[in-house]
Amino acid sequence: MSSFSDSDLLLQRFYGHVDKRGGDVYLTQPFGGGAVVDYSFAEVFDQAARMAAHIESLGFEPQSKIAIISKNCAHFIMAELAIWMAGHVTVALYPTLNEGTARYILDHSDSRLLFVGKLDTWPELEPAVPEDLPCIAFPLAPKTSFTTWDEITAKTEPVAGKPTRAADDESLIIYTSGSTGTPKGVLHSFRTISVPTKGLIKQLGLSQNERQLSYLPLAHAMDRWLSGCVSLSIGSHVFFAESLETFVKDLNRARPTLFLSVPRLWLKFQLGVYAKLPKKKLDLLLKIPFIRGKVKKKVLTTLGLDNVRIAGSGSAPIPAELIQWYRDLGLELLEGYGMSENFNYSHLTRPGLGRAGYIGNTYDDVDCRLSDAGEILVKSPGTMVGYYKAEELTKAAFTDDGYLKTGDRGSIDEKGRLKITGRVKELFKTSKGKYVAPAPIENILNNDPSVELSLVSGSGMPMTHAVLQLSEELLPTLDQPGVKDRITAQLEQLLAHANSEIESFEVLGFLVVAKDRWTIEDGQLTPTMKIKRATIEEMYGPKQDAWYASKSKVIWED
Structure with a gap:
């Protein structure tokens, strides 16, 4: 184990950048309408110190829990720094939570104060906030009656000095995204978030010259580690995304050197390339020696990833074929494995030592x-x-x-x-008495360009089946003549291919094309876009007998 001292703790690392590089830009935040604001290390420290002084004035007992509910933005980072500087513990809520889950977390965490930030669903979330819970609104918050961040920092002097926290003080609570039941509050100390941060930096050789785009939820351990903790430690430049509609523009503004995504989004990037350059044509171009390099660069530039030197995937398994596709473009995806419970610090693909299908x-x-x-x-x-x-x-x-x-x-x-x-706990037994692991079969299905997500099921049935979400690119074409017949034929080929790759007791009897999209808002996906298996299986349970009775290879849900 590498040596670790108090100077490696995140607040101390951040203060070092403030002292040595105070004028350098740390955070870049789009505000809409083309307006973009840069915040230097010194400005971030000043804002956080003023808010920390305000929090101190509220008289909370040490290590009180203070909540943030917001999409990713610069003031999320500033608020967390302020909470830590004031001697307290951050509780971040996903901005996509429903009212019941948000209410549960605010109550269970004993939150004493809530920062309300950039949100799309505030009217649905507002009833979850207790009437007696003090709230502060970020600059990008929806219109509320709360005192604003700017009002407080304008009239409050900064907290004295540069307050530090002990290694074993509590730092944050991450509530698990709830793919199985009630969310659990994962409590970390400054040691348990700082040691992994130092280890990742060492393993990847990260420096202050990195640029990164923060768009995966900061309430989740993965981006909290990368955009939050890593940037505080190395002093990298963090850009924030404005919206889903401006994502490509935001990505091109950042031109990241360090980029992390989840399998579903890596697949969507691939499908976006195929929409402009069909797979067969791209495969052919990549085989022609004298233009191969130009094609690779053009594809990566179109994606905004041409400056990426370290690309990562996490949160869920990624098909080996998709990793290879990016490698063929010259972008090696490093897969990471971990959990909120160990702050993602478990396994990582070593550059140049990856093996398809293996984490590392x-x-x-x-x-x-x-x-x-x-x-x-x-x-x-x-x-x-x-x-x-x-x-x-x-x-x-x-x-x-x-x-x-x-x-x-x-x-x-x-x-x-x-x-x-x-x-x-995902293993299920068919009526033949054999246990089936659904994830490897789902990976085969998800690797097909026409499939965005899948769920393999069949507990107690004579054979398994899968429910599919078609790729978004196909949806606008479904009403065109002959399209459904063509997709049905493609899915029959996919079914045959998948069955050739798996054991006889795992064989899929049929594929079902889901009528409705699975979403975070409707509860079928977690905030990190993992499927909520039990919820989806319950949705389709009443239809299973009819599906099996139809004897069809591909079924379009009515």
Whole structure:
């Protein structure tokens, strides 16, 4: 394990950049209408110090919980710094939560103050906020009656000096995104977020010259680590996205050197390329030596990724074929594996040492083993303090010798690289008595350009089946003559291909094209776009018998 001292803690690292590079731009925030504001390290420190002084004046007991509900924006980073400088603990809520979940988290976390930020669904969320909970509105917040950030910082003098926090002080609580039941509050200390940050920086050779675009939810551990903790530690330049509609513009403004995404978005980028340059034509061009390089550069430039030197994927398994597609373009996707419970600090693909279908190796100071049942067990310096107010759940999350039970099943190759083979609790048994792991089959289906997401099911049935979401690019064409017949034929070929890749007891009987889209707002996806398996299976449960009885290979949901 590498040496660690108080100078490696995130507040101390940030203060170092303020002292040495105060005038350099740290955060770049679009405000709409073409307006973009740069905030230097000194300006971010000044804003945070003024808000910290205001929080101190409220007289909360040390390490009180203070909540933020906002899409990614510069003031999210400033607010977290202010909360830490005032001696308290951040609780970030996903901006896409429904009212009931938001109310639960605000109550369970004992939040004493709420920062309300950039939101699309404030009317739905507002009833979740207790009437007696003080609130402060960010500059990009929807119109509210709350006191604003700017009003407070304009009249408040900065807190004295540069307050620091002890390594074992509580730093933040991350509420799990709830793909299985009630969210749990994952409590971290400054040590358990700072040590992984230092380890990632060392492993990837990151420097202050990095540029990154923050658009994945900061309420999730993955971007909180990369856009939040890593930027505070190395002093990189963080750009924020304005909206989904301006994403390409935002990406081109940032021209990131470090870019992280999730499998679903990496697939959407690929489908966007295919929409402009059909797969067969692109494959042909990439085989012609004297134009191959120009084609690769043009594709990456179109995506806004031509300056990326480190690209990562996390949050869910990514098909090996998709990783290879990007490698063929000259962009090596490094897969990371981890959980909120170990602050994502578990496994990472080593540049040049990746193996298709495998996550990669542990970090140098992480240990991993498999249980007798094949469950991945991890011991990491990023391991949580525990689940907030849930002693029994915390105890159940660990082995007797201190390894975190990940709930994932896996295998490890001769070079120590980890492969995820599914979730322990996702296994289901068909009527033939064989257990099926759905995730590997879903990866095969999701790798097809016509499929955006899939769910494999069939508990207690004679064979499995899959429900599919077609790629968004296909949706506008479905009413055109002959399109559905063409897609049906393609999906029949996909069904045959998938069945040739899996065991006989896993064979898919049919594919179902879902009528409605699965969304975060309607509860079928988590905020990080993972499928909520139980919710989706319950949706389609009443239709299963009719699907099996139809004997069709491809079914279009009525």
